[in-house]
Amino acid sequence: MSLTSFLASPPSRFAARHRRQLHLAVPVVAALAALPFALHDVYLLNVLILTLLYAAMAQSWNILGGYCGQISLGHALYFGIGAYATTLLWVNHGITPWGGMVVGAALSAVTALAVGRLCFRLKGHYFSIATIVIAEIGLLIVHNAEFTGGALGVQWPIAGDGWWSLQFGRAKAPYVWVALGLFAATWLVTWVIEDSPWGYWWRAVKDDVQAAESLGVEVFASKMSAAAVSAAFTAVGGGFYAAYVAYIDPESVMTFRFSLLFALPAVLGGIGTLWGPLVGALVLVPLTEITRSYMGGSGSGLDLVIYGGLIMVVALARPEGLLSLLPRRSR
Amino acid sequence: MTAQGIFQVLASGLLMGLIYALIAVGLSLIFGLMDVVNFAHGEMLMLAMYAAFGLWAISGIDPVLLMPLVVAAMAIFGALVYLGIVRYAMRAKSNAGMVQIFATFGLAVLIQGLAQFLFSPDYRSINGSFLAGKTVNLLGVFLPAPQVFGGVVSLAAFAGLWLLMTRTDFGKALEATREDQGAVALVGIDRNKIFALGWALGAGLVGLAGAVMAIFYYVHPQVGSGFALVAYVTVALGGFGSVFGALAAGLIVGLVEAATTLVLPSAMKSMGVYVLYLGVVFFRPSGLFGRL
Numbered sequence: 001m002s003l004t005s006f007l008a009s010p011p012s013r014f015a016a017r018h019r020r021q022l023h024l025a026v027p028v029v030a031a032l033a034a035l036p037f038a039l040h041d042v043y044l045l046n047v048l049i050l051t052l053l054y055a056a057m058a059q060s061w062n063i064l065g066g067y068c069g070q071i072s073l074g075h076a077l078y079f080g081i082g083a084y085a086t087t088l089l090w091v092n093h094g095i096t097p098w099g100g101m102v103v104g105a106a107l108s109a110v111t112a113l114a115v116g117r118l119c120f121r122l123k124g125h126y127f128s129i130a131t132i133v134i135a136e137i138g139l140l141i142v143h144n145a146e147f148t149g150g151a152l153g154v155q156w157p158i159a160g161d162g163w164w165s166l167q168f169g170r171a172k173a174p175y176v177w178v179a180l181g182l183f184a185a186t187w188l189v190t191w192v193i194e195d196s197p198w199g200y201w202w203r204a205v206k207d208d209v210q211a212a213e214s215l216g217v218e219v220f221a222s223k224m225s226a227a228a229v230s231a232a233f234t235a236v237g238g239g240f241y242a243a244y245v246a247y248i249d250p251e252s253v254m255t256f257r258f259s260l261l262f263a264l265p266a267v268l269g270g271i272g273t274l275w276g277p278l279v280g281a282l283v284l285v286p287l288t289e290i291t292r293s294y295m296g297g298s299g300s301g302l303d304l305v306i307y308g309g310l311i312m313v314v315a316l317a318r319p320e321g322l323l324s325l326l327p328r329r330s331r
Numbered sequence: 332m333t334a335q336g337i338f339q340v341l342a343s344g345l346l347m348g349l350i351y352a353l354i355a356v357g358l359s360l361i362f363g364l365m366d367v368v369n370f371a372h373g374e375m376l377m378l379a380m381y382a383a384f385g386l387w388a389i390s391g392i393d394p395v396l397l398m399p400l401v402v403a404a405m406a407i408f409g410a411l412v413y414l415g416i417v418r419y420a421m422r423a424k425s426n427a428g429m430v431q432i433f434a435t436f437g438l439a440v441l442i443q444g445l446a447q448f449l450f451s452p453d454y455r456s457i458n459g460s461f462l463a464g465k466t467v468n469l470l471g472v473f474l475p476a477p478q479v480f481g482g483v484v485s486l487a488a489f490a491g492l493w494l495l496m497t498r499t500d501f502g503k504a505l506e507a508t509r510e511d512q513g514a515v516a517l518v519g520i521d522r523n524k525i526f527a528l529g530w531a532l533g534a535g536l537v538g539l540a541g542a543v544m545a546i547f548y549y550v551h552p553q554v555g556s557g558f559a560l561v562a563y564v565t566v567a568l569g570g571f572g573s574v575f576g577a578l579a580a581g582l583i584v585g586l587v588e589a590a591t592t593l594v595l596p597s598a599m600k601s602m603g604v605y606v607l608y609l610g611v612v613f614f615r616p617s618g619l620f621g622r623l
Binding site: 071120121122123124125126129130133134137140143144163191209237256260264267270271300301302303304305306307308309310311312313315316319320 | 362368379415419420423426427428429430432433434436437438439440441442444445446447448449452465552556560563564566567571596598599601602605606608609612613616617618
């Protein structure tokens with residue numbers, strides 16, 4: 001929201017519109033939660049789980065990249081930290097994945113603060129490249145360290161199914177709900193932040209650092225807090241993903257590509273918006289999965305051609321994101 | 332390891348550094364000109380390598396002689412990428428930065444898919460160059476001839492680039508456009524044309540790098556990704572937009588990478604480069620030779 005339109009609309013109107021978003025979110029989440037009762041196809045449920053996971057990851061990235069304007073291209077690091085913390089605690093020490101996710105989130109938040117301490121003085125592309133480099137350092141370590149299982153990765157042993165182990169055999173519905181819960185949590189946090197002082201500070205930092213600073217906004221603290229929240233949720237997603245696929249290796253959770261893929265739904269849907277990440281993921285993930293299974297089975301590469309082409313076309317045709325297709329009032 | 336062995340490793344590191352510089356300079360040039368980071372840069376390198384391989388496989392002519400053809404083809408391709416994609420990405424009124432990243436990232440995925448579709452994921456290599464298998468004895472250090480050739484080509488390219496930037500009208504127009512995009516329009520320079528030519532030059536340079544690398548490196552659809560990462564670090568280390576920063580940074584990256592293999596397993600060879608990069612930007616946030 002620009003300053004002029006903010007000044008033009010009295011606070012009560014903004015508050016009402018902000019509250020309306022919550023009234024919209026409740027039925028959306030309820031409908032998504034009910035989907036597993038109607039949908040029994042394992043393939044489609046898998047697509048739904050991945051869609052919700054990517055929506056949650058994009059929502060997390062959006063907190064730092066969209067609201068605070070710090071374009072991180074290294075979020076694969078935080079996803080990896082969550083995935084490895086959850087996996088190693090469960091496989092080596094029998095600690096429930098829920099605990100692993102919490103530990104992973106804490107570790108990631110601390111890492112993000114350290115990264116921020118080092119990198120937030122960098123501007124523009126220098127910041128983005130530095131985040132790539134730090135994530136690559138993490139990838140190199142995981143790839144070559146012994147405690148992470150190196151390049152071979154770690155397999156989750158067969159364990160009793162249930163909520164404690166977050167293993168459900170062939171059942172997919174519980175994973176849908178966990179992924180949805182994660183998305184709902186990231187959405188709710190974003191929603192709360194939007195109308196809090198932090199939200200205003202972050203957007204001020206994004207729009208004009210110097211102006212924000214001169215008005216007394218704590219620029220560095222704003223960036224650091226956004227980074228920590230964003231990294232923590234990304235790590236929870238990594239932990240969830242590890243539990244879902246029950247096998248992780250460096251390539252499947254930590255490569256540079258994931259950093260871009262987490263940002264992509266937010267950008268395609270509408271960067272710095274509440275619903276952009278979900279809209280982007282709803283379009284992107286099913287399309288990727290469907291083209292992959294119908295055209296990429298033989299490794300022919302046609303799925304990549306379609307996928308890449310789609311990213312290009314949407315980015316060029318709708319720079320503000322797909323959400324901007326809707327009339328302004330209903331956003 | 333003997334002193335001889337250490338020299339050997341560092342010398343090949345310097346040679347690789349010259350190649351890295353040649354890969355990175357096109358990226359840096361385009362960035363300096365118009366503030367766009369091309370996320371398909373690695374895929375352009377890959378395309379150039381396939382072009383060299385394909386031309387060699389069809390004609391049987393030595394890949395060294397085919398280099399001008401590859402460079403010309405890539406230059407045309409670069410201009411087309413600007414005219415067909417980047418030009419529109421730059422027009423975006425909101426979040427132009429992300430639009431540029433994802434327009435070029437989408438292009439990268441598309442090119443990679445296309446390469447996989449047309450050429451299969453197989454690893455291929457040229458084994459018909461007269462340079463292959465030969466070594467050059469430089470003061471007691473033995474270096475593979477193709478890499479030495481690559482280093483010489485890179486130095487020649489930088490010398491040519493220096494002449495182009497300082498001695499020609501095109502170079503002056505390029506420099507002027509990068510100083511002030513609005514003002515050049517007033518003196519009758521067509522900004523669009525300069526940008527397209529800048530992309531042609533940048534892609535031609537990475538085409539030259541690909542044509543050289545195809546002589547001694549495997550060609551496959553993913554070959555560009557790893558080198559692209561090195562190129563981003565090189566460009567940021569040298570300073571975005573600085574052509575000779577790219578040369579210096581390329582040499583440093585090659586040398587540090589080689590030195591790292593002396594103390595760490597070769598799978599970790601990039602570690603030294605990454606740590607060095609972070610160390611440098613911590614003290615010089617805009618790279619070694621960058622302007623802010």
